[in-house]
Structure formats: structure tokens, C-alpha cells
Amino acid sequence: MEPKPFPTLETERLTLRRMTQADADGLFVLYARPEVVKFINLEPMRRVEQAKMLITMFEALFESGRGLRWGVFTLEEGHLIGTCGFKEWDPRRFRAEISYDLAPDSWGSGYMREALVAILDYGFHQMKLRRVEGLVDPEDTRSHNLLTGLGFRMEGVLREHDFIKGQFQDDMVFALLHQDWEEDNQKLED
Numbered sequence: 001m002e003p004k005p006f007p008t009l010e011t012e013r014l015t016l017r018r019m020t021q022a023d024a025d026g027l028f029v030l031y032a033r034p035e036v037v038k039f040i041n042l043e044p045m046r047r048v049e050q051a052k053m054l055i056t057m058f059e060a061l062f063e064s065g066r067g068l069r070w071g072v073f074t075l076e077e078g079h080l081i082g083t084c085g086f087k088e089w090d091p092r093r094f095r096a097e098i099s100y101d102l103a104p105d106s107w108g109s110g111y112m113r114e115a116l117v118a119i120l121d122y123g124f125h126q127m128k129l130r131r132v133e134g135l136v137d138p139e140d141t142r143s144h145n146l147l148t149g150l151g152f153r154m155e156g157v158l159r160e161h162d163f164i165k166g167q168f169q170d171d172m173v174f175a176l177l178h179q180d181w182e183e184d185n186q187k188l189e190d
């Protein structure tokens with residue numbers, strides 16, 4: 001069977017598409033910002049080669065069927081302002097983990113919410129996900145607001161679940177079920 005092509009998604013203000021090595025400069029600018037890597041196990045990037053390696057890792061994620069990572073581009077100018085996607089995809093259990101980042105200059109405009117609505121719709125309908133999880137640092141209040149605003153529920157805390165930049169960190173578990181998503185969308189339509 002032919003593998004599915006990488007999906008391009010369009011929203012009111014954004015294009016979400018596969019990143020290629022031609023996007024390395026844009027990705028480097030994004031990941032050179034300390035605010036963007038604050039809650040993940042990466043130091044701010046110093047060389048564009050690191051962005052090229054990350055794109056190769058995103059390609060491998062897709063090719064291996066373990067997830068998808070979209071580049072988030074402005075629809076009009078085509079600027080890379082962030083990334084988002086699914087990882088730890090387990091099709092047999094119909095679940096995956098969501099993850100995302102946005103350039104700080106673009107915070108506070110609803111861009112990531114808009115991007116996540118599109119990929120959640122793709123995840124629940126095309127990938128047939130039943131449950132999407134988000135593991136979030138307790139201090140990452142922007143993520144808490146983003147996920148709860150989309151209907152995710154906080155289910156508990158995994159103590160010392162992560163080891164980031166030499167420190168053990170708790171993870172808050174947020175989850176959204178397909179049925180929650182459909183019920184919320186139904187309420188919006190009524």
C-alpha cells in the first residue's frame with residue numbers, strides 16, 4: 001500500500017505544511033529564542049545545521065508512522081512562525097501526544113489555537129484518534145490556557161516524569177477525547 005502523502009492544512013490565517021530543508025533558516029530563528037525552548041530538553045539553537053537536523057528528525061517521525069510535525073506559516077507572507085503536530089502516535093490504541101511552539105513575536109494573537117483546531121480535526125477524523133494527550137510543565141501557563149481553551153481536561157500530575165536540562169520535572173497531563181471535541185463543536189453550532 002502506498003504511504004499517505006503529508007497533508008497540507010489551511011486555516012483562516014495560516015498554512016500548515018511539511019517542512020523541508022529549505023525551511024531550515026526559519027526554523028533556526030524560531031529555535032534560537034530561549035522562550036521557545038524553555039520547557040523542552042533543548043538549548044537555544046546556535047547554528048542553522050541544528051535546524052537542518054531537526055527537520056531530518058521531523059521527516060523520520062513521519063516516515064516511521066510515529067507522528068507528524070507541521071510547519072506553521074502565515075498564509076499571506078509565508079513566514080514560518082511555529083510548528084505543531086503529533087508524536088508518540090499509537091494507532092493500535094488510537095492515541096497520540098500533541099506538541100507545538102510559536103515564535104514569541106506571534107504570541108497573543110490566537111495563532112496556535114487556530115493551528116491546533118486544524119490538526120485536532122485532522123487527528124480525530126483522518127488519523128482516527130480517540131484520545132490526544134498534552135504533557136505540560138506546571139509553569140507553562142500559556143500552554144495550560146491554550147489546551148483548556150480547546151476543551152482539554154487536566155487529569156493529573158506525573159511526578160518527576162521528565163528530565164529537562166539536568167533537572168527532574170513534573171508533567172501535568174491534559175487530554176482531549178474525540179467525543180469531547182464533537183460535543184464542544186456541537187455546542188458551538190447550536
Ligand SMILES: CC(C)(COP(=O)(O)OP(=O)(O)OC[C@H]1O[C@@H](n2cnc3c(N)ncnc32)[C@H](O)[C@@H]1OP(=O)(O)O)[C@@H](O)C(=O)NCCC(=O)NCCS
Pocket residue numbers: 035036037038039040098099100101102103106107108109110111112113114135140142143145146
Ligand atoms: C504555548 C504557546 C504556543 C502559546 O502561545 P499563545 O500565543 O499564548 O497561544 P494562542 O496562539 O492560542 O493565543 C492565545 C492568546 O491570543 C489572544 N488572542 C488574540 N486574538 C485571538 C483570536 N483571534 N483567537 C484566539 N485568541 C486570540 C488570546 O486572548 C490569548 O492571549 P492571552 O494569553 O494574552 O490571554 C507559546 O507560549 C509557546 O510557543 N511557548 C513555548 C513553547 C512551549 O511551551 N510549548 C509547549 C511544549 S509542548
